[in-house]
Amino acid sequence: MSGVATGIRSRRDDREWSTGMCWLYCRMSEIPVLRLGPITAAGLETGMYGCEMCVAELEHMVKDAATGRDT
Numbered sequence: 001m002s003g004v005a006t007g008i009r010s011r012r013d014d015r016e017w018s019t020g021m022c023w024l025y026c027r028m029s030e031i032p033v034l035r036l037g038p039i040t041a042a043g044l045e046t047g048m049y050g051c052e053m054c055v056a057e058l059e060h061m062v063k064d065a066a067t068g069r070d071t
């Protein structure tokens, strides 16, 4: 077993968490991460993952952008 994509279900919601590296702000590894979706970079597509704390920050920014607020 490699420890990747174990498919742990969070107690908070029904999104699928696995153990791996956070691709967002903290860059920690071997932590519970959520698959955020595919990302295309350098001509390649792969899955992108973020930890609970960074996903919360990302969601905050997305909500701000979606509602058109600057701050």
Ligand SMILES: [Zn+2]
Binding pocket: 022, 023, 024, 025, 026, 027, 028, 050, 051, 052, 053, 054, 055
């Ligand atoms: Zn993180």
